[in-house]
Amino acid sequence: MEEVQLKPIAKEKTTQDKVYKQIKKAILFGGITSDEIFTEVQLAETLNTSRTPVRAAIQDLVKEGLLVAIPRKGMTVKKITKEEQDEIFLVRSAIEVEAVKKLIEIITSTEQLKSLKIILKQQEEALENDDAIRFIELDHEFHLSLTKLAKFTIIEQILTNLHNLTQLIGLRAVRKPGRMRSVLIEHQQIVQAIEEKNPELASKMIVNHLENTKETLVVIDNS
Numbered sequence: 001m002e003e004v005q006l007k008p009i010a011k012e013k014t015t016q017d018k019v020y021k022q023i024k025k026a027i028l029f030g031g032i033t034s035d036e037i038f039t040e041v042q043l044a045e046t047l048n049t050s051r052t053p054v055r056a057a058i059q060d061l062v063k064e065g066l067l068v069a070i071p072r073k074g075m076t077v078k079k080i081t082k083e084e085q086d087e088i089f090l091v092r093s094a095i096e097v098e099a100v101k102k103l104i105e106i107i108t109s110t111e112q113l114k115s116l117k118i119i120l121k122q123q124e125e126a127l128e129n130d131d132a133i134r135f136i137e138l139d140h141e142f143h144l145s146l147t148k149l150a151k152f153t154i155i156e157q158i159l160t161n162l163h164n165l166t167q168l169i170g171l172r173a174v175r176k177p178g179r180m181r182s183v184l185i186e187h188q189q190i191v192q193a194i195e196e197k198n199p200e201l202a203s204k205m206i207v208n209h210l211e212n213t214k215e216t217l218v219v220i221d222n223s
Helices: 015-028 040-047 051-063 082-106 110-128 132-149 153-161 163-174 179-195 199-222
Strands: 067-070 074-077
Touching: 015 040, 015 051, 015 163, 040 051, 040 074, 051 067, 082 132, 082 153, 082 163, 082 179, 082 199, 110 132, 110 179, 132 153, 132 163, 132 179, 153 163, 163 179, 163 199, 179 199
Parallel strands: none
Antiparallel strands: 067 074
16 A cells, blocks of 8 residues: 655635735835825725734734834834934945855855846846836845855844835835836846955945935935
8 A cells, every 4th residue: 555645734824814914015015105094994894804813914013113003093104214224224234245245255156146147137027017016026035145145044034124124115216217227237236246256346336236225215205
């Protein structure tokens, strides 16, 4: 008799999981903005579900820093202050400069950078399709891949924790006409500097890339 191998049973997503993911996606990709105030009841009606999974999802999103409560009114999407933006870019710049330096030290072949080049190709496709949401998802993947390839596991977790806030920032930035193309070019310059095993240039390109995004946000905020 043939042996029967045990296999994991696919677990269907609960209503709470589905509600959480829908609300989070709407927050990250502009379906719900920081200009709106909404209630648990309104979300439940929009999603055609009970208030229980909505309440649980909101609690999780508050813990993640994406939603904030407004007493006696409801909830709104967190608005990132200029000071918080500066902190995020400071942390990212310090982390990613060290990541590219370490990466250049340990790579032995440009074949190891294949994953970065694939992301660049996918970003190019997203640019051609004017798909800002996909573009920003790939942007996060690109920056996270730098730390993965450098084998910075703890730092990778720090960047992952910053993901939600950086995604909110990134989407605002790429809405500026021409910024998506500039981001792609800047990413290409970073990869080229790594390929050339030039840590000074790679560091400069990372800092330049993050500074350009900061400046873009300033222009948007002042317009």
